[in-house]
Amino acid sequence: MDILFFSAQPYDIHYFNQGNQQGAHRFRFLEAQLNEDNAALIKDEAVICVFVNDKVNATVINELQQKGVRLIALRCAGFNNVDLKAAAAAGIKVVRVPAYSPHAVAEHAVALLLALNRKIYKSYNRVRDGNFTLSGLEGFDLFGKTIGVVGTGNIGAVFCRIMLGFGCKVYAHDIYENEELVELGVKYVSLDTIFAQSDVISLHCPLMESTRHMINANSIASMKMGVVLINTSRGGLIDTASVVAALKNSHIGALGIDVYEQEEHLFFQNFSGSIIQDDVLSRLTTFPNVLVTAHQGFFTKEALTQIAEVTLSNIRSFEKEGVLLNEVK
Known part of the structure; x- marks a missing residue:
């Protein structure tokens, strides 16, 4: 054929x-x-x-x-x-x-979280420049933190298991509860509870009309100050302008994304010799507490x-x- x-x-x-x-x-x-x-x-x-x-x-x-x-x-x-x-x-x-390979995407989400939390990207650049100081590289223990997982399909379920292995309290939200995860200690709660109580929120749900811009000004306002947000699912789950505003006032403490709402015009292409015309993405990449990868979670x-x-x-x-x-x- x-x-x-x-x-x-x-x-x-x-x-x-x-x-x-x-x-x-x-x-x-x-x-x-x-x-x-x-x-x-x-x-x-x-x-x-x-x-x-x-x-x-x-x-x-x-x-x-x-x-x-x-x-x-x-x-x-x-x-x-x-x-x-x-x-x-x-x-x-x-x-x-x-x-x-649900493990591929889930592990990439964890990699984004760890790199953001422990400032791996910053320390790498410092050491290359001969700077071995630690000031500004402070992170936090994941152990004991509350991790909110939105969507527990194949990828979300793997992410939950990894976070349980770190000793985290894992809250999840999905239309269907995964009984195996419940037996392992995952607690299914409302989306409002995820937003209000999580130290880290990781998105693993599909993009539909009901989930588009689920991360917006209102939902961010209900989150903890300094929350870490990870998205390896679909860019449209996030209202990027609202996230930029929340990064500026430190309501969002760190952002790791492998997807972007307007990625179809950028990802999988080389613009290293050009000026990127997307002002929102360009603004995102200026934040020291933001990591953007170009849809490589599956890779x-x-x-x-x-x-x-x-x-x-x-x-x-x-x-x-x-x-x-x-x-x-």
Whole structure:
């Protein structure tokens, strides 16, 4: 089956070719993101494979239908960038990778938390400059702190277990309670309780209308002074302007994000020789207590291998059996 990849990076090419060693599929890789302007790049491929920042709205889906595309294969867990109603109306199926390596993203969230708390990035730069002083590098013990986890799917559940291992009190909020986590000591509480009582809040929920900008001026006002906020899920969960204001008045003590609301215009591209036009992100990166990584939480060998394997398995099932694995409806 012919498959066209949008937003293809060198690692995508490597891992998907590795998973296609028997040559069951014919691949064409494009570095460009899929959007309304370049859907015309599709030739006769029946399947397109897209990533988190590809825009698959109703206009694009209409173009896909005209091109004869039958399947949209997401090589990620999130699907908020796809108009599912338009896809269903066009008779185009959508599949995703619901879980690749939840440990990869959860561990990255922990890495952001530890680096922010213990000022690892600051001390690294100091030592490189021959400065071995400790002033300004003070952190706090995670042991005994209250960690609020919003969303306890695969990734959130792993994050909870890691925090329990640090000796933290873990509060969680989700529509569905994970009984295994409860047995381990996680306490499910309201979102208001998460906001009011947590020393650290980590977001692991999907982006939907009900969760968009769940971190806003009102919710921040109910949080502890100096709260640490971590987001490795979706950028739209945070109203960035409100977070900037809270950083300026020290209500938020530290921010670690691997996602950003306007990341589709920036992430996975090299702007090192240019002036970034996004004033909000540029402002964020000036704060000494903010760490921004460019959606790299998933970026491990294990996760990339799993993403390729599950995506190709989804496509094989669609092609040979007509049965859709991991369909998004």
